[in-house]
Amino acid sequence: MFFTYLRRELRRRRKAALVVASGLALGIALVIVVSSVSSGMGKAQEKVLQSLYGLGTDMTVTKAMETSEEGGERPERPRFSFDARAEGSGEEQSTDHVLVQGFQSLADSTVDKVGEQSGVADAVGGLSLQVVKVSGEFTRGRFQQDGQGGQDGGQGGPGGAEPSEGGRVQGGGADFDVNSYSVYGTDVTEPELGPLTSSRITDGRTFKASETDAKVAVVDSAHAKEKELETGDTVTVKGTKFKIIGIATAESGDAAADLYLPLKQAQTLADAKDKVTTIYVRATDSQQIDSVKSAIQKNVSGTTVTTSADLADTVSGSLSTASSLATGVGTWLSVAVLVTAFLVAGLLTSSAVSRRVREFGTLKALGWNSGRVTGQVVGEAVVHGLMGGVLGIALGLAGAYAVTAISPTLQAELGGGAGGSGGMGGPGGGPVGGPGREAAAKTLEVALTAPVGLTTVALAVGLAVAGGLVAGAFGGWRASRLRPADALRRVA
Template structure:
């Protein structure tokens, strides 16, 4: 009887039911789209952060920047390049390169063990970021031409003389030198799950093996390999040492952390930085303990700067940050406002429909229906209407999310140099000294949680509407209802 009456009433009042369902559908669809876009901006931001210091890293530890002294004696020395004089007539090409630690700030390798032993730390690994500057070119000798010129010089052309002396003039000659600067990152090959290389995918060749702790091998970033026309199996020379290219890595998001990756021991040897690292990458046992681990590192490892994902997120600006703020702030408030309005409208329309069915409900009560049964009937109709609105809202929301994903609007993420300093593990990551801009494609993924939220909102909307109408219907008295003429 309940479902038969329900079906007949909804069919008879399908226009009113469709209006109520459409209002709820718009509110639910807006919630789905805003939630999906918010999730998409969050994932886009995660990709940007992963490109800074690698996938799986919860925080980085670098040496705290020292305040500059007034004397300036603590300033890093500029690299010096010296070229030997060649034999006469020789125009051979000369080259000289200098390997410098990024930021000139290093930590002892023992810091990695200190951090790894702290409570809440699942793993810790060190890395050394280097900057290589190579100057190469050749000198061209000029030709000396002799010509005579009169003057007032003394004997032999000296001052006070009246004779003339031959004058030499050099024509031609000069020098042509190219300056090539690139970054090299020393990675711990025994710990492949942490560090900047985890944000890249090996597309050609292979990655490091755990036994290659001091091997002369290198993994090259794909962009740098294309620029220098390098392939797996080729060799690259750094400070006189040849490294065999075993793999080409392509950054999965943003740009790569370095142009070349080599074993940590090799990097320390090149930079004369034995037992030193620039960055310690830390993975916590639980994401809920990141703040506790950060505090523990600051307390137990003095003189260091700890940077978490949350700290890095604060440095991301541009359209990505704007979209994230709109989705989490204005978008959610807008969706809540529209949803509340839809609930209220549904409740008022249901209540209005009850007022037009006074004689109907009065007759049902006269036939023996209780107030509770009448209320349940009205509430049931409202819940079904809400579910219909939920189905329509999910369809509209999925269509909106699909449209956003298909369009894939490009957002820009501007990354500052950060407080970690050049080569540090803070914002900017290894080898990043200046602000830069990354392009990130926005998507709007819809997960099961979002769909469950939509169903819950549909049921809530139906219950709100049913509460309005049911309360109105329960207060009707049969005698008053039957006396009313419509």
Template sequence: MFFTYLRRELRRRRKAALVVASGLALGIALVIVVNSVSAGMNQAQDKVLQSLYGLGTDMTVTKAATAPKAGEGGRPRFEFGAKDDGKEQSSDRVMVQGFQTLAASTVDKVASQKGVADAVGGLSLQVMKVDGQFKRGQFKQDPGSGGATRQGGPGGEPRGRVEGGGASFDVNSYSVYGTDVTKAGLGPRTSSKITEGRAFKTSEADAKVAVADASYAKEKKLALGDSVKIKGVTYEVVGIATPDSGDAAADLYLPLKQAQTLAGAKGKITTVYVKATDSQQISAVKRGIQKNISGTTVTTSADLADTVSGSLSTASNLAANVGRWLSIAVLVAAFLVAGLLTSSAVSRRVREFGTLKALGWKSGRVTRQVVGEAVVNGLVGGALGIAVGLAGAYAVTAISPTLTAQLGSGAGGGGGRGPGVVMGGPGISQAAGKSLDIALSAPVSATTITLAVGLAVAGGLIAGGFGGWRASRLRPADALRRVE
């Protein structure tokens, strides 16, 4: 009887039911779209952060670079002896990038801190390669002047001019990251996948091998087995790495010891990448490291996320604030409208409920009937809302609007194509920023669907609560008297 009565009532009042269901559907669809877009924003931010940190890194430990002292100069300096006329000359300048170096033993110190699951050190370098040639100018004597030779002779001083000559040099800048080959699972290299060749072997701690970023390899026409020369040392390219998103952490990856040798920074690193044992304890671990290892800067993913600006940040804030509050407002309005419509429907059915109570129906049974109808309305609204919400999320994913993430702030610095990011990863420069384009998607999770179903049921229950409360308080004598 419950279901028969329920079905017939909903069919009879389908217009009102549709209004209630549509209101709830709108609210639920908004919740789904806002939630899925927010999830997409988070994924986009995670991708941005992963491109810097690599997978699994919860924080980095660095030491901020100091301003150059008077007379030191900050610019690279190249010296060539211009003896070999016309011959190719080349010089590499390898510089530690962005930070002051830390002793490699810092990694062990950090690893021994409470709450640290793993730590790995890396050295971030910037290489400026200048290659080209000097050409001596040719003396050209003016016709009719002096002797026949440049050296002069009888008949007076020869006159003429030097033509041609000069210098032609290419300046090429790229980033190199020295990675600990024994800990391949942590650090910025993990933000890229090996798409050709192989990664470093643990036995290659001091081997002359390199992994090239796919874009850099394409630009420099590097293939597996090719060699790259840095400061006179030849490295064989054993792997090509493609970043999961955005830019790669570096153009070339070398074993840490090789990078240290190139930079003349034996036993030095620029960054310690830290994985915490518990993601909920990151702040405590950060405090512990800062307290116990003085002079270092600890940067968590959250700190880095705070530096993200640009359209990604704007859209993320929009989804988090405006979208969330809009969804809540629409839901509250939908719940209220559903409640009032259900309550009003009870008012129109006073005689009906009064009669049922006169026949011996208990208040609870009448209330259940009203709540049941409202819950079914809610579920219909939920189903509609989920359909509309999924369509909305699908549309966002299909359109995939591109958002730009601006990491860090300020201008200048850096140079070259290596990423220059405030805090954190390789190629880091405190003054430079990094811009990444991320395609936005709107993934709908099972949690979001569960939330939508929960809201639908809650909407039905709230609406049913309004109506049921009125129906339960109805005294049969009053109900029958009112209409007769």
């Protein structure tokens, strides 16, 4: 009887049912779109953060560089020495200077100490370096006496004889090129942690666990293209040749370093034996990151622990703005529309009950009690809500698909100041964005998507049922107050 009466009433009042369902559908569709866009914002932000500290890293441990007034380390300045030879003018000379980049170095033992803290699943160290290579040649000058042609014997170049009175040196000088690139020493025994995990090997292979002290290297694809390097080639750093075993391409468009070496080799190049600049930490439980951070800061003195949430605060640009709109304005707009839709559905259902006074009065006179009448009204309202839910899910999926299809590009700007204070500014910890980056902000472009998960669909169904129950509560309350005698007085 219940379903028979329900089906008949829905057929009789199609327009009213469509109006109620459409109102709920708009609210539910807006919730789906906002939820999916917010999820897309989160994924875009995760992609940006992974380009800085690597996939799988929950936090980093660093030690800020102290100023000389505080009695700490002085930032090392490169010094270059060249021979000023009288013979062999025009011979190319070059020298490499390897600098520890970013934070103050930490002892290897600190990595073990961090790994022993409660809640830490794994901890590995890394060393960020900046290589400055200067290469070029000196050229002899020619001594020319006043009123005479040039003489090859007189030299104004380095090591040449002093010019006599009445003459001058013409030509000569020096032509040197300065090339700078970043090198990162990675712990090859822990390939699942660190900045190299944010890149994928597109040619060759990555490091083997046995290559802890091997003269091998992985090169970032952008650097390889610039220097015309391929797998199997060799690169020379401070007189040491390294064989390129793989080419890595950064997933987020910007690599953590130009060149990756085994940690021991990087320590040898920088004369930084048993030293690291950054410790990458993975927690046993992602929900306990804050407590792990507190434990490390308490038990490993002088260090700064930075989580992905801390680094996320440094992200600005259109990604940050859009995320704020989606989580702020979008959420409140969704709530407002839903509340309005629920109220409208409730009022329309209550109004429909008013128009069915004689009908319900007659049913009560025939033996229906108030609970049965109320249940009938609530059942109709729930069906209206489910209809609105189906329509709302369809509209929401269409909206999310449209956002993904258009895939608007958002910019994420990562300010250079975060790294200097101990932020997760890449392996070097200097400017945010990795070792050797400029002090200026780094900008990444990410495409926005709007993924719709099962949770979002379940939320939509729940809202649809809730909307029907709210509307049914209005109508049911009104129907339960009807008295058969009052209703029958209206019968003509």
